[in-house]
Amino acid sequence: MRRLVFRWIVHNGSTFSKVTGFAVNIPRQRFMTASDSSTRVHNTRLPPVHPSNGKVSSANPDFARRFFELCRSTGGEFVQQQREELEALAQEFLSNCWNLPLKELAMCTQALGMLGNNIVSTEPFKPLVDALCAGVAKASRKLNHIDVSQCVNGFSKLNVRDESLWKSLSLAGTRVARLMSPIDVSICVNGFSKADVLDRVLWTALTQEVIRKSARMTGQNIANCVNGFPKAGVLDPALWAALTEGAVRESGKMTAQGIANCVNGFPQADVQDPELWNALTEGAIRESGRMNAQELANCVNGFPKAGVHDAILWHFLTEGAIRMSGKMNSQDVGNCVSGFLKTDIRDHNLWTVLTEGAIREAEKMNGHSIADCVIGFPKVNVQDRALWAALTQGAIREFKTMNARDISNCVNGFPKADVQDRALWAALTEGAIRESRRMVAQDVCVCVHGFRKAGVHHLELWATLTQGAIREARKMNGVEIAMCAIGFGNAKFSDRALWAALAEGAIREAGKMGPRSVSTCVKGFSKVIVQDPELWAALSQAAVREFERMNAQDIAYCVEGFPKASVEDRALRELFFGADESF
Numbered sequence: 141m142r143r144l145v146f147r148w149i150v151h152n153g154s155t156f157s158k159v160t161g162f163a164v165n166i167p168r169q170r171f172m173t174a175s176d177s178s179t180r181v182h183n184t185r186l187p188p189v190h191p192s193n194g195k196v197s198s199a200n201p202d203f204a205r206r207f208f209e210l211c212r213s214t215g216g217e218f219v220q221q222q223r224e225e226l227e228a229l230a231q232e233f234l235s236n237c238w239n240l241p242l243k244e245l246a247m248c249t250q251a252l253g254m255l256g257n258n259i260v261s262t263e264p265f266k267p268l269v270d271a272l273c274a275g276v277a278k279a280s281r282k283l284n285h286i287d288v289s290q291c292v293n294g295f296s297k298l299n300v301r302d303e304s305l306w307k308s309l310s311l312a313g314t315r316v317a318r319l320m321s322p323i324d325v326s327i328c329v330n331g332f333s334k335a336d337v338l339d340r341v342l343w344t345a346l347t348q349e350v351i352r353k354s355a356r357m358t359g360q361n362i363a364n365c366v367n368g369f370p371k372a373g374v375l376d377p378a379l380w381a382a383l384t385e386g387a388v389r390e391s392g393k394m395t396a397q398g399i400a401n402c403v404n405g406f407p408q409a410d411v412q413d414p415e416l417w418n419a420l421t422e423g424a425i426r427e428s429g430r431m432n433a434q435e436l437a438n439c440v441n442g443f444p445k446a447g448v449h450d451a452i453l454w455h456f457l458t459e460g461a462i463r464m465s466g467k468m469n470s471q472d473v474g475n476c477v478s479g480f481l482k483t484d485i486r487d488h489n490l491w492t493v494l495t496e497g498a499i500r501e502a503e504k505m506n507g508h509s510i511a512d513c514v515i516g517f518p519k520v521n522v523q524d525r526a527l528w529a530a531l532t533q534g535a536i537r538e539f540k541t542m543n544a545r546d547i548s549n550c551v552n553g554f555p556k557a558d559v560q561d562r563a564l565w566a567a568l569t570e571g572a573i574r575e576s577r578r579m580v581a582q583d584v585c586v587c588v589h590g591f592r593k594a595g596v597h598h599l600e601l602w603a604t605l606t607q608g609a610i611r612e613a614r615k616m617n618g619v620e621i622a623m624c625a626i627g628f629g630n631a632k633f634s635d636r637a638l639w640a641a642l643a644e645g646a647i648r649e650a651g652k653m654g655p656r657s658v659s660t661c662v663k664g665f666s667k668v669i670v671q672d673p674e675l676w677a678a679l680s681q682a683a684v685r686e687f688e689r690m691n692a693q694d695i696a697y698c699v700e701g702f703p704k705a706s707v708e709d710r711a712l713r714e715l716f717f718g719a720d721e722s723f
Contacts, residue, residue, distance in 0.1 A: 246287035249276065249294035269298060273305045280308035285316040289324035292331035301335070310339045317345040322353045326361035326368075333368035343372050347379050354382040359390035363398035363405075370408035380409045384416050391419035396427040400435035400442075407445035417446050421453050428456040433464040437472035437479075444482035454483055458490055465493035470501035474509030477516040491520050495527050502530035507542035510534040514553035528557050532564050539567040544575040548583035551590035560594070569598050576604040581612040585620040588627035602631065606638050613641035618653035618661075621645040625664025634668050643675045650678035655686040659694035659701075666701035676702075680709040687715045 249272050276283070276291050283291065292309055300306075313328055320328065329346055350357075350365055357365070366383055369375075387394075387402050394402070403420055424439050431439070440457055443449075461476055468476065477494055498505075498513050505513070514531055535550050542550070551568055572579075572587050579587070588605055609624050616624070625642055646661050653661070662679055683698050690698070698716055 246276070246283065246290040246294075250290040269300065273300060273302045277302070277305045277308040280312045283309075283312045283316070285319040285321075285324055288312050288316055289320065289327045289331075292335075293327045296331035296334040299334075306332075306335050306337050307339075310337050310342045314339070314342045314345045317342075317349050320349060322357045322361050325349045325353060326357065326364040329368035330364040331368075333371035336371075338372060343369075343374050347374055347376050351376075351378055351382050354386045357386055357390070359387075359394035359398045362386040362390055363394060363401040366405035367401040368405075370405050375409055380406075380411055384411055384413050388413075388416050388419050391423045394423055394427075396431040396435050399423040399427050400431065400438040403442035403446075404438040405442075407442050412446065417448055421448055421450050425453055425456055428460050431460055431464075433467040433469070433472050436460045436464055437468065437475040440479035441475035442479075444479055449483060454485060458485055458487055462487075462489055462493055465497050468497050468501070470505040470509050473497040473501050474505065474512040478512040481516045481519055486520060491522060495522055495524055499524075499526050499530050502534045505534050505538070507535075507538040507546050510538055511542060511546035511549040511553075515549035516553075518553055518556035523557060528559055532559055532561050536561075536563055536567050539571045542571055542575075544578040544580070544583050547571040547575050548579065548586040548590075551594075552586045555590055555593040565594055565596055569596060569601050573601055573604050576608050579608050579612070581615040581617075581620050584608040584612050585616065585623040585627070589623045592627045592630055597631075602633065606633060606635050610637055610641045613645045616645050616649075618646075618649035618657040621649055622653070622657040622660035622664065626660045626667075627664075629664035629667030632667070639665075639668060639670050643670055643672045647672075647675055647678045650682045653682050653686070655690040655694050658682045658686050659690060659697035662701035663697040666704040669704055671705070676705050676707050677709075680707055680712045684709075684711050684715060 273295070276295075288309060292313065295302075295305065295309070310332070313332065317325070317328075325346060329350065332342065332346070347369075354362070354365075362383060366387065369379065369383075384406070387406075391399070391402075399420060403424065406416065406420075421443075424443075428436070428439075436457060440461060443453065443457075458480075461480075473494060477498070480490065480494075495517070498517070502510070502513075510531060514535065517527065517531075532554070535554075539547070539550075547568060551572065554564065554568075569591075572591070575583075584605060588609065591601065591605070606628070609628070613621070613624075621642060625646070628638060628642070643665070646665070650658070650661075658679060662683065665675065665679070680702070683702075687695075695716065702712065702716070
């Protein structure tokens with residue numbers, strides 16, 4: 141009898157509260173069966189009063205299904221008659237959405253996602269999206285696992301950035317994650333990552349569910365997860381082991397999009413499994429003829445990161461990139477430039493179409509894509525004036541959005557194309573000062589080298605680069621030490637702490653330096669006449685060791701630099717100066 145009374149209170153809490161005066165706040169879903177969850181929760185309605193007129197709306201029970209089917213049949217491309225029908229349904233939806241069951245709200249959210257953001261952002265659809273955001277956020281505690289996945293799928297495709305909505309969906313997703321099917325989990329992983337939701341509790345729950353359910357996932361489910369988890373910074377070893385196993389198993393059934401998502405995602409988790417990459421290589425070769433521009437660009441960008449240089453694969457990717465170049469957006473062009481540079485492919489037709497694509501898309505490029513192009517095109521000796529004018533304007537426009545690596549890539553690339561634009565270098569100087577504390581060793585030495593080549597003498601810039609070089613010197617390799625030595629040396633910087641840090645690095649790395657690094661260090665350190673016996677002994681031994689591999693410029697640097705430091709080494713003298721007693 142007590143159990144029956146308790147169940148009545150659980151399901152009739154509001155009535156019990158009115159009669160007795162006691163507040164009842166019991167989570168109903170905890171006591172529901174599967175059938176209860178699919179009926180009672182879905183029959184829960186939003187407040188039936190429409191806020192605009194205060195009247196109760198009467199929703200057509202078949203409305204959501206009609207709206208969903210029409211959206212799905214159009215696929216974002218429709219004739220005028222279909223558009224008029226959709227607009228009429230949207231108006232009906234807007235007047236009824238406050239009286240729709242949650243199941244129908246979720247279904248309509250997913251339907252709007254099918255139309256695409258370009259259509260839904262226009263009237264009369266935009267007010268409908270706003271109403272859905274408010275309604276779903278308010279009723280999120282009553283959403284079940286299917287509702288959550290449908291809402292996440294729809295709102296992420298619409299690029300909705302409502303913070304309160306995603307917080308509500310995040311809490312709902314965490315609550316119902318264990319009830320989700322493999323497809324629901326994969327949809328949530330993909331959708332939450334697109335919306336930049338970084339809730340750790342949510343991602344822990346989704347990670348656990350993917351590990352548990354990966355054996356039942358299809359190729360598309362696996363690809364969605366591989367695409368989504370890196371964006372959320374999830375690098376759990378057990379998760380990636382499960383996804384790797386799933387991708388190998390399902391690769392033969394994956395579509396072009398699934399292959400591309402995997403090629404793009406696995407390198408971000410540093411997965412180097414040979415069986416995986418063999419399977420993805422075969423899949424990319426099989427699907428290359430069906431890939432769109434974005435999928436090709438993702439493959440071009442991803443395979444080099446995994447060290448995949450299969451000749452047949454790259455033949456098909458090159459052909460595909462040439463074929464689809466006219467349809468590439470700004471990010472696709474940047475990814476292709478970055479990816480192809482990591483291969484030995486220097487096909488003239490390929491780089492011609494990529495140059496044309498970069499000129500066409502430069503106005504739409506973000507900072508990262510511009511930086512990829514700036515560092516890339518000089519390596520294939522592209523000197524097209526229109527290209528560099530477009531990239532210069534793009535860098536000036538986007539420098540405030542660039543991170544430390546983007547800034548250093550621009551500083552490295554523009555001097556190679558002999559770009560002297562004052563506004564550009566003023567912008568890059570400001571960006572380098574702003575990002576200097578986030579620069580790693582490579583960024584610092586590249587900036588020192590590039591700004592020196594461009595003739596930039598900004599005092600605050602060089603002070604911040606000096607501090608960066610002192611901070612990062614212990615992490616620099618021989619090439620980076622040499623670039624800093626010649627850069628600061630030519631700039632006539634005499635900071636003692638700087639040169640002590642660089643000398644320590646040169647002594648440490650001298651045994652690993654090649655001929656160019658040795659000779660560059662000799663010239664750089666001699667510019668400010670660093671008097672460190674241990675440094676010059678290490679450089680002398682390295683110069684003797686590398687003499688046979690030095691070119692004329694390397695030898696000239698050594699002949700110029702060693703006498704300034706008064707180095708006395710018999711083997712060095714015989715090799716570089718012969719019988720010259722003035723050494």
